[in-house]
Amino acid sequence: xxxxxxxxxxxxxxxxxxxxxxxxxxxxxxxxxxxxxxxxxxxxxxxxxxxxxxxxxxxxxxxxxxxxxxxxxxxxxxxxxxxxxxxxxxxxxxxxxxxxxxxxxxxxxxxxxx
Numbered sequence: 001x002x003x004x005x006x007x008x009x010x011x012x013x014x015x016x017x018x019x020x021x022x023x024x025x026x027x028x029x030x031x032x033x034x035x036x037x038x039x040x041x042x043x044x045x046x047x048x049x050x051x052x053x054x055x056x057x058x059x060x061x062x063x064x065x066x067x068x069x070x071x072x073x074x075x076x077x078x079x080x081x082x083x084x085x086x087x088x089x090x091x092x093x094x095x096x097x098x099x100x101x102x103x104x105x106x107x108x109x110x111x112x113x114x
Contacts, residue, residue, distance in 0.1 A: 035091045042085035045098040049078050053105050066112040073108065077101045 034041060057074045060066035081097050089097075 031092050031095050038091045038094060041094050045081050049081060049101060053101060054078060056105055056109060060112045064112045070108055077104060
């Protein structure tokens with residue numbers, strides 16, 4: 001019976017070293033560390049947007065008399081995420097689009113409700 005005699009070689013990536021300790025460098029280091037999880041972030045983005053962001057225009061337009069522009073912005077962000085994810089965009093693009101969607105929807109909700 002043959003046994004393994006060679007030691008296991010683990011595939012490890014070197015940690016991204018940042019020279020400064022600000023928020024942008026931490027965000028960039030996080031994006032680079034997630035390069036292996038691109039499909040996961042694409043699916044998380046679609047689920048979060050489908051569950052939380054797509055109903056936002058209906059609520060804002062019906063209850064708070066928001067302009068129809070809210071619907072156009074929501075659908076544009078949703079389809080931009082779909083096209084970027086299915087088109088093979090990099091992890092930085094996917095995460096930036098997802099973060100932009102979160103920020104823009106939060107601002108739309110705050111502007112229309114307050």
